[in-house]
Amino acid sequence: xxxxxxxxxxxxxxxxxxxxxxxxxxxxxxxxxxxxxxxxxxxxxxxxxxxxxxxxxxxxxxxxxxxxxxxxxxxxxxxxxxxxxxxxxxxxxxxxxxxxxxxxxxxxxxxxxxxxxxxxxxxxxxxxxxxxxxxxxxxxxxxxxxxxxxxxxxxxxxxx
Numbered sequence: 001x002x003x004x005x006x007x008x009x010x011x012x013x014x015x016x017x018x019x020x021x022x023x024x025x026x027x028x029x030x031x032x033x034x035x036x037x038x039x040x041x042x043x044x045x046x047x048x049x050x051x052x053x054x055x056x057x058x059x060x061x062x063x064x065x066x067x068x069x070x071x072x073x074x075x076x077x078x079x080x081x082x083x084x085x086x087x088x089x090x091x092x093x094x095x096x097x098x099x100x101x102x103x104x105x106x107x108x109x110x111x112x113x114x115x116x117x118x119x120x121x122x123x124x125x126x127x128x129x130x131x132x133x134x135x136x137x138x139x140x141x142x143x144x145x146x147x148x149x150x151x152x153x154x155x156x157x158x159x160x
Contacts (some may be wrong), residue, residue: 003087013086015119020091020112023121024079026063030070035063040115040122047126062124074100074160078152080107089114098155106132107140107151 003009019038026034039059046055056062069075081094091112098105106128113123129140140146147153 009086012089012119013084016084016086016089016091016112016114017082019114019119019121020082020093021079024077024095027066027070028076030067032060032063032067035066036060038121039063040118040120043120043122043124045124045126048128048131051128051132069099070160073102074098076100076155076159078155080151089116096152098159100155100160102137104137104139105153107146 023035023038026032026038036059039062041059042057043059043062044055044057045062052065056065066075076098078096078098079093080096082091083093084091091114092109093112094107094109096105096107108126108128110127111123111125112121114120115122130136132139
């Protein structure tokens with residue numbers, strides 16, 4: 001039997017997508033409770049070497065760090081492309097991180113692992129399109145037609 005024809009797999013995919021989107025809503029709203037409700041207590045958010053003094057460990061730390069980014073950098077994140085793989089409890093998403101107070105935007109993707117029992121995110125692995133070079137304002141893939149493919153060039157009007 002094809003596992004994707006199982007209605008429970010479809011429901012799991014919908015729940016996983018809802019969790020990721022709620023997590024990003026919580027980040028953009030700087031809402032710690034909303035962020036933490038999407039994560040296992042021991043969730044880990046990994047980054048490339050040298051970024052953010054290492055991984056964020058624990059739901060509270062993850063929430064606090066993103067709330068700080070909103071407060072200090074005017075951060076806003078968009079969900080650009082989202083793929084859900086419900087059989088293995090994994091997802092991958094392309095995002096844009098607007099650091100509005102610095103006039104910068106970063107692009108990248110993240111891989112998500114989900115805890116099967118709770119349905120919450122237990123692992124996030126961030127991959128950036130480029131290093132966070134101080135002299136660049138647009139940190140994204142070179143020669144990729146973001147505008148032509150409909151990616152956002154700025155956060156929504158009135159955002160931070």
